[in-house]
């Protein structure tokens with residue numbers, strides 16, 4: 001096992017941070033790089049915005065912003081021209097919803113494992129355009145990815161215009177077979193929107209291979225960048241018709257596709273500029289090995305937690321990456337447990353609900369120890385009298 005990296009992170013020493021998935025955690029080295037970019041800005045804001053950040057007035061699309069874009073695109077095997085920097089996945093999904101025009105009775109097909117605000121965005125969109133949001137019910141435990149693809153695809157109709165799906169679901173932490181869904185959708189002429197909020201940095205991403213029309217992910221979770229760092233990749237076939245969410249000088253100056261969609265007047269881009277530092281930090285610390293070590297340990301704990309709670313596991317290990325959800329005893333009072341873990345044990349844990357099922361989403365990262373997982377399990381046992 002590689003050495004523990006807690007000292008590289010800014011987390012308070014007396015807390016047990018077992019919920020990386022919600023907001024991530026940024027290493028000090030990456031955070032300092034981010035702040036350094038902010039300092040560079042304030043030394044000469046004119047120079048920074050008009051000459052340095054993105055080339056002369058952003059017309060040439062060169063400079064540190066482009067460098068960060070190219071490095072990130074390489075990391076996820078995407079075409080850098082289609083990569084737009086957005087503050088988060090929520091904004092990216094709003095931008096997509098804003099751009100796509102639906103007809104009355106068109107269907108947006110999704111699952112009942114999607115993130116709340118994303119469902120709300122698309123529900124609103126459908127309501128405004130008299131379209132229908134259909135949430136396919138995916139029951140637990142899930143069986144195989146092939147079964148899921150077949151079952152999901154049976155709900156596709158000639159009215160299906162858009163498929164909206166998480167790459168890794170939020171409450172249930174399942175890695176969904178988005179590549180297979182996107183391939184089928186492309187053949188059927190259905191637009192695909194993939195919410196990869198948890199994907200970049202947690203699983204190996206190959207955006208060219210997935211070939212979604214729209215793929216968005218948060219770098220501030222598993223890539224270890226500061227908050228407010230996400231991207232939206234738009235497939236080349238969608239770029240001409242993609243509408244900017246915010247109209248700015250880019251409308252007049254006509255720079256690159258990505259700048260046209262991310263120049264929102266005066267904007268602090270420092271967090272994006274620290275993407276190369278996050279990538280460097282990860283390779284310096286052999287992050288791939290750390291991810292795989294963390295996964296094996298997490299998967300073992302997932303099974304022991306389920307066992308201790310007397311609940312069946314919701315999937316086999318092939319569905320899991322570096323977060324794993326376990327059903328809590330059905331009578332669990334979620335708020336009370338969450339408060340107890342924090343107030344009595346200084347444990348940050350993700351306690352949530354899917355349908356009526358109480359869930360704990362386990363997470364393990366390079367700054368965690370197995371003692372912390374043991375503490376979490378013991379604390380829940382104590383609280384639930386198990």
Ligand SMILES: Cc1ncc(COP(=O)(O)O)c(C=O)c1O
Pocket residue numbers: 021022088089090091114115118166168169170195197198218
């Ligand atoms: C699956 C999923 N989608 C979207 C989001 C929203 O992310 P953000 O708040 O950074 O926009 C989250 C947040 O955790 C999520 O889990």
